Amino acid sequence: MFPACRYSLQARRCVGALKAVQAEHVAPQVCSTRSSSSTLSRITTHYSVYPRDKDPRWEGVEMERFADEADVVIVGGGPAGLSAAIRLKQLASQHEKELRVCVVEKASQIGAHTLSGACLEPTALSELIPDWKERGAPLNTPVTEDKFSILTEKYRIPVPILPGLPMNNHGNYLVRLGHFVRWLGEQAEELGVELYPGYAASEDVFERGMELHAKVTLFGEGCHGHLAKQLYKQFNLRGNCEPQTYAIGLKELWVIDEKKWCPGRTEHSVGWPLNRNTYGGSFLYHLNEGEPLVALGFVVGLDYTNPYLSPFREFQRWKHHPSIMSTLEGGNRIAYGARALNEGGFQSIPKLTFPGGMLIGCSPGFMNVPKIKGTHTAMKSGMLAAESAFSKITDENLQSETAGLYIPEYEEAFKKSWIWKELYSVRNIRPSFHNYFGLYGGMVYTGIFYWILRGKEPWTLKHNGLDADQLKPAKDCTPIEYPKPDGKISFDLLSSVALSGTNHEHDQPPHLTLKDDSVPVAQNLAIYDGPEQRFCPAGVYEYVPLETGDGMRLQINAQNCVHCKTCDIKDPSQNINWVVPEGSGGPAYNGM
Numbered sequence: 001m002f003p004a005c006r007y008s009l010q011a012r013r014c015v016g017a018l019k020a021v022q023a024e025h026v027a028p029q030v031c032s033t034r035s036s037s038s039t040l041s042r043i044t045t046h047y048s049v050y051p052r053d054k055d056p057r058w059e060g061v062e063m064e065r066f067a068d069e070a071d072v073v074i075v076g077g078g079p080a081g082l083s084a085a086i087r088l089k090q091l092a093s094q095h096e097k098e099l100r101v102c103v104v105e106k107a108s109q110i111g112a113h114t115l116s117g118a119c120l121e122p123t124a125l126s127e128l129i130p131d132w133k134e135r136g137a138p139l140n141t142p143v144t145e146d147k148f149s150i151l152t153e154k155y156r157i158p159v160p161i162l163p164g165l166p167m168n169n170h171g172n173y174l175v176r177l178g179h180f181v182r183w184l185g186e187q188a189e190e191l192g193v194e195l196y197p198g199y200a201a202s203e204d205v206f207e208r209g210m211e212l213h214a215k216v217t218l219f220g221e222g223c224h225g226h227l228a229k230q231l232y233k234q235f236n237l238r239g240n241c242e243p244q245t246y247a248i249g250l251k252e253l254w255v256i257d258e259k260k261w262c263p264g265r266t267e268h269s270v271g272w273p274l275n276r277n278t279y280g281g282s283f284l285y286h287l288n289e290g291e292p293l294v295a296l297g298f299v300v301g302l303d304y305t306n307p308y309l310s311p312f313r314e315f316q317r318w319k320h321h322p323s324i325m326s327t328l329e330g331g332n333r334i335a336y337g338a339r340a341l342n343e344g345g346f347q348s349i350p351k352l353t354f355p356g357g358m359l360i361g362c363s364p365g366f367m368n369v370p371k372i373k374g375t376h377t378a379m380k381s382g383m384l385a386a387e388s389a390f391s392k393i394t395d396e397n398l399q400s401e402t403a404g405l406y407i408p409e410y411e412e413a414f415k416k417s418w419i420w421k422e423l424y425s426v427r428n429i430r431p432s433f434h435n436y437f438g439l440y441g442g443m444v445y446t447g448i449f450y451w452i453l454r455g456k457e458p459w460t461l462k463h464n465g466l467d468a469d470q471l472k473p474a475k476d477c478t479p480i481e482y483p484k485p486d487g488k489i490s491f492d493l494l495s496s497v498a499l500s501g502t503n504h505e506h507d508q509p510p511h512l513t514l515k516d517d518s519v520p521v522a523q524n525l526a527i528y529d530g531p532e533q534r535f536c537p538a539g540v541y542e543y544v545p546l547e548t549g550d551g552m553r554l555q556i557n558a559q560n561c562v563h564c565k566t567c568d569i570k571d572p573s574q575n576i577n578w579v580v581p582e583g584s585g586g587p588a589y590n591g592m
Contacts, residue, residue, distance in 0.1 A: 049515055049577065066211070070100045070194075071393055072386075073214040075201040075227060077105030078114060079177075079375050080361025081220035082184040082193075083128055084382030089191035091390045099393070101193045102212055106200035108584035110185035111178035113222075113563060115251060115337045115592040117283050117297060117372060118177040119143065119169055119266060123418075124379035129187060138183055141174040141288040144264030149323070151271040156323040162451060166370035166426060169266055174285045174295070176591030177375065200580035201227055216389050216405045220361040220382060223340045224565045226580050228363045235354040243466050244344040244365055245430075247280070248566045250315045250537055251297035251338070251592060252496075256331035261292035268372075273317045276438035278304045279430075282318055283372065284327065294327065299372070301343060302467040302535075302570050306477045310534040312338075313482040316490035320483075328489055336499040337592045338537035338564045342367045342374070346427035347463060352411045356404020358385045366419055370429045370446070377419045384413045425455030431463050471572045474529035493539045497560050501588030502538070504581050510558045511581035512540065512567065519575040520554040528572055530554075535570045538562045562587045 047055075072088055074081040085101050092099035107113035120139065125132055132139070146169050150157040161168050185195055201221070219228055224246065232238045267284040274280045279301030287293045298315035319328060342348070342365030349366075352359045360381045367374030388410035414420060429450060433442035449457050464470060485491045504511075514520070524530055525543055532541035538560045543552045563586045568578035 049513065068212050070102045070212050070214045072099070072101045072216055072218065072389060073212050074101070074103045074218045074220060076220035076222060076225075076361070076363070077103050077107070077110045077185060077195060077197065078181060078220055078222055078361060078378070079184065080363075080378040080382035081105075081218065082110075082181065082188050082382070083124065083379040084218050084220065084360060084386040085188045085193040086128060086184070086191060087383045087386035088390055089188070089193055091387065093191070095394065097394055099390075102214075103188065103193060103195050104199050104201055104212075105195065105197045106580060106583055107586065108198050108588065109182070110195060110197055111180075111182040111591075112197075112588050113586055114178040114181045115249075115339045115587075115589055116177040116375065117249075117251070117285065117295065118175050118180075118375060119283075119285065119373060120173045120175045120177070120180065121371075121373055121376040122171075122173060124376045124383065128379060128383055135187065136183070138179045139173040139175055141264055141286075143169040143172045143174060143266055145262065145266065146170075147265065147267045149267070149269045149271075151269045151318075151321055151323070153272050154322060156269070156321075164454070165446075165451060166368065166429070167268055174264065174266065174287050176287065176289065176295075178589050179591040180375075198584040200583040200585075202580045214404075215393050216407060217357040218382070218385055218389070219357060219359050219363050220378075221363045223342050223362045223365070224569055224578075225363040226578065228359060229568075231354065231357070231359070232350060235351070237350040237352075237354065237359070239351070241350050242344060242347040242463050244342060244348045244350075245463050246302045246467055246566075246569050247299050247341045247343050248302060248311045248535070248537065248564060249297055249299045249339055249341050250312060251295060251336070252333055253335035253592070254294050254296065254328055254331045254333050256292050256294055256327060257329075258292040260327050261294070262286045263288035269323075270439055270443075272321065273314050274300070274439075276440060278306075278309070279433050279439070279442075280314075282324075284324065294331075296324070296328075299341065302340070302566065303464055303470045305470050305472045306480065307471050307474050307528040307531040307572075308477055308479045308534065310480070310482065312493055312496075312537045313480075313534075316485055317482060319489050325489055333491065333499070335590065335592060336496040337587055337589055338562055338566075340565050340569060343369050343430055344463060345369055345430060346423040347431070347460065349423070352414060353406065353408050355406045358389070358407060358410050360385045366423065368422060368426055370426050370450075377422065380417060380419050381414065384417060384419075385410050388413055426450065427455065428457065428459075428461045431461040434461075434464055466574075467570055468572050468574050471528055471531060471570075473527050493537075494560075497538050497562065500538075500562050501590075502560060502562050502586060503588070504559045504561070504585040506559060508582045508585070510556060511579050511585075512556050512558045512561060513577045513579055515575050515577055519573045521552055523573050524571070524575075525552060525554075531570070531572065532567060532576075535566055537564060537566065541567065 088101050146161050148159045148161050263286050265286040270281040282298050284296040300311040361378035366377035388407050392405050392407050432445035435441040530543045540557050540560050542555050544555050565578050567576045
């Protein structure tokens with residue numbers, strides 16, 4: 001038998017409550033899937049696939065529950081969740097109301113799972129905390145210079161950044177977003193918000209465990225949230241929008257030679273090493289953080305078609321471009337991480353409200369793709385949700401409500417906000433890359449229609465559909481030969497993951513579960529040559545020979561997982577089900 005269930009918090013839909021989970025001790029850890037001709041070792045142990053009341057391993061486990069009450073519970077201590085919490089307490093203070101607000105965050109510390117470029121547009125911050133400079137917000141590097149280029153294998157072709165184009169960063173700041181989020185957490189605590197890091201929210205249905213009952217729950221889990229993907233199904237929230245599309249972003253921090261350091265400079269590029277039909281690009285930001293620090297990263301759209309493509313290796317290869325390597329030579333890499341990004345934009349916005357809850361931030365997906373920015377829109381969405389919730393919570397006519405509050409006013413406010421207008425104006429830029437000329441056709445479209453018409457063209461382009469459906473069979477694709485890392489500019493995967501500080505308790509059940517244990521070998525390996533081995537940026541998935549007999553098995557090294565959720569998104573069989581591990585597990589980023 002397995003250990004007794006630990007008391008935790010999880011979301012309870014029927015009363016708009018949240019219960020967040022440290023761990024679901026459902027079975028001993030098993031990390032292999034054998035070929036279909038062999039006896040299958042069960043990986044899929046999650047309650048969403050094997051209900052507890054039908055799983056004999058739960059027999060005899062004590063399910064005593066403890067409960068507590070809050071007015072608002074927020075899942076996710078990122079920019080959206082903390083902005084919502086701060087705004088709620090600001091309104092409570094202004095109107096002299098008592099309001100209990102609790103934020104539940106799966107990372108061990110606020111900001112420890114946060115990763116972004118990041119070039120911050122301060123619009124929402126200035127609305128939320130007008131005196132942020134006086135309060136010591138860690139926005140230390142105003143943008144002083146913008147560069148944009150098309151790369152060939154050996155050359156860099158400068159592209160002018162015209163006024164009004166999304167890549168113009170005048171007035172923005174280069175930040176270490178994890179440090180900024182930590183500062184937001186401090187502002188929230190000063191206002192009386194209760195922060196609970198180290199607790200992962202795992203359920204949005206009624207189950208046993210410690211409960212936080214709330215009038216409304218805000219879900220701000222980040223990109224491809226574990227609870228959000230369940231809520232989409234339960235409330236059909238994606239019934240009137242296009243499927244969400246994604247990218248994977250990989251990032252490193254380097255300390256470089258001070259002679260090469262230009263604080264405030266932003267450099268973006270498209271082109272090599274990706275072909276014209278693979279969406280992606282790069283950034284290199286010079287930060288003013290007391291030492292000659294640069295943040296650099298590579299983004300690959302997850303609608304790519306070649307199963308042999310490895311986003312991590314493309315990133316490592318990109319660093320050897322002469323224009324990039326010249327900056328890094330003699331430097332020292334100090335951090336690595338990865339995360340998925342929402343790229344669907346306006347066309348993919350789901351319904352945001354349902355009985356007892358609302359979706360905020362990167363969970364529903366408010367990133368401005370051509371700007372590569374979503375922090376300002378995430379913060380504003382949290383503020384709008386807070387303002388809508390506050391008016392309902394403090395409505396004396398609703399004080400006797402026992403069920404979770406339904407707040408459609410949030411969605412109405414969202415559609416009247418500058419987020420809606422901003423996302424609408426750039427709605428066609430990302431899907432315009434789906435043409436024969438790919439990258440170059442998309443750039444021509446952006447130049448003609450966005451710059452001239454400012455996004456007011458009377459049509460809306462569609463996306464290609466689910467990213468998982470875009471891979472071609474391996475037999476129809478050419479394998480990609482990647483150069484070996486040199487250990488100076490480019491590095492191997494495992495030494496990179498070591499820099500992320502990632503750790504999970506070894507005896508917890510795997511949080512990378514499968515819906516059908518026979519699928520990896522029978523379909524993914526047989527048809528696509530095991531793309532899990534390449535699209536994962538942490539070396540979690542690998543196919544290895546069976547210990548006895550012929551055939552292969554999938555080995556899942558769940559302890560390496562950096563919580564990017566790319567596997568859940570890109571798996572061509574949609575068989576991988578990423579669920580939350582024990583609270584505090586995962587990466588331990590320091591200002592990523």
